[in-house]
Amino acid sequence: MEALEAAGGADCARFVGGCVRNSLMGQSVDDIDIATRLQPSATMAALKARGLRAIPTGVDHGTVTAVAGGRPFEITTLRRDVETDGRRAVVAFTEDWAEDAARRDFRLNALYAGAAGCVFDPTGGGLSDAAQGRIIFVGDPEARIREDYLRILRFFRFFAWYGTGAPDAAGLAACERLSAGVERLSAERVSKELLKLLSACDPTPAVRAMAQAGVLARLTGGEADLSVFETLARLTPDPLLRLSVLLPDAEAAAVAARLRLSNAQRDRLLAAVDPAGDVSPTMTEPAARAALYRLGRQAFEDRLLKAAARSRADPEPLLAPMRAWTPPRLPVGGRDLAVRGVSPGPQTGRLLSAFEESWIADDFPDAGHEARLDALVAAISAGPTETR
Known part of the structure; x- marks a missing residue:
């Protein structure tokens, strides 16, 4: 602000829009925008004269971004609309604060503040709107x-x-x-x-x-x-x-x-x-673990919360234990089948899928993997019984 005022005199720059609105309403301020009577070229020259970085981010529309302390500040020349088509506007620069305010959307967004903290309300309704929570064009x-x-x-x-x-x-x-x-x-x-x-x-x-x-x-x-x-x-x-x-x-x-x-x-x-409606706040914990394992955590939680909203049920009794549970990795792989004489190929995939389904159905037991795999391999090796 000092750099701009040094180039354009007192009251050539004011904070504007959301930073002023949020400050007045006691809410956090994310972005700080500044409006100025200076033309974009003069804005850039003023910033550079004070050793501040100036980026011509939108000079056709009057906007220059200043960087100070690693933080960006958008500085825009006062504008008035010349032509609009419902999506974009052709603008002309002005030095009139009221003209700039007249092209803004809502009165509480057309508030300005000087560097010393004096607030300006060109529309006459922005301050009261901010105080009373009114959104008025x-x-x-x-x-x-x-x-x-x-x-x-x-x-x-x-x-x-x-x-x-x-x-x-x-x-x-x-x-x-x-x-x-x-x-x-x-x-x-x-x-x-x-x-x-x-x-x-x-x-x-x-x-x-x-x-x-x-x-x-x-x-x-x-x-x-x-x-x-x-x-x-x-x-x-x-x-x-x-x-x-x-x-x-x-x-x-x-x-x-x-x-x-x-x-x-x-x-x-x-x-x-969830077209089948399989995920529900009333499902058992083993069924929930199976669904979480198959769907992934994000999809499971999304489906659970949507189902809870539709049924007006509390999802927390199921959500809490599921968030505390870490889906285990499949405890067997192709090598375990190879040592049992199963050659790599489609049979390997079918056996692993059968093992996984059986393991999920039993709620992911920590032990017994060797016996489970042996039984599956034996069943497939035996083949169908021939009848005459």
Whole structure:
């Protein structure tokens, strides 16, 4: 801030957005953004003059990243929108703080603070919104949404993280009227915003509002059982698992592809689907160990938590011992068969599979492996009895 003010004078730079909002609301601050009247070239020159690293990360849109103490700070020139198409904007630089505030999404995100701590509220409603947990668009909600349809999802995401009471009626109505706009957004932007929303401590009120506005169905491809979602949200903070219960099982692969989730995220969503309903909070511990061994820990726990949410059962009596149990390695291998005269080939695989199934069925005993393997080899060597 000192470097910028040395180049542009007092009040040429202010902290802006989330860092100001979160400071006022008593929440942790992750990223620190700065707005300035300086043009990007002047910003870079000012930083370099003070020995600070300056990276031109988005100079066309006015953004320079300063690095101080190994930490990045995004510094963006004040802007006003010239043209928007619902996904991106053409901007022009300005020196007017009110013009910069007018292009932002919500009033509590259009708060600025000087280096000395003085807070500026150009919209006139940001401070009260932050104090009362209100998510209210800057100006006309429909106009803000038409500038960037991602603001529909941001409305619900910020409500999940910072809102209290009911969502703003005008904002909710605008999101409902323009809900089709989310289908114009890139999959990456949608999935990032959706997973951020689902990471909130209690996203249920926001998800219910999304469903009410018709936004949720456009993202998930069907109607979700929100009572199951609410139960699961209390059981786990995991956003991907929370997402999984909003999707019809048959649509999990299609939605993962539509949202362009990573391969790991897609595979986890699909593995969490339990078509036969074999994993349940009421299953015995031996059956649970067998399922965990076959499925892997992540898929087992995901299926168990989903089943618990659907049945309104407590998963902890089964979850705790399973988390304390380490699946053992298969105690025999091809060498053990070779010393018994079994040549490498398909027969080896069949014998090992038969051993494994028998060992799992007996709940993974620690001993008796030699006798079990001998019996299997003897049974196969004897072959079928011939009858006339």
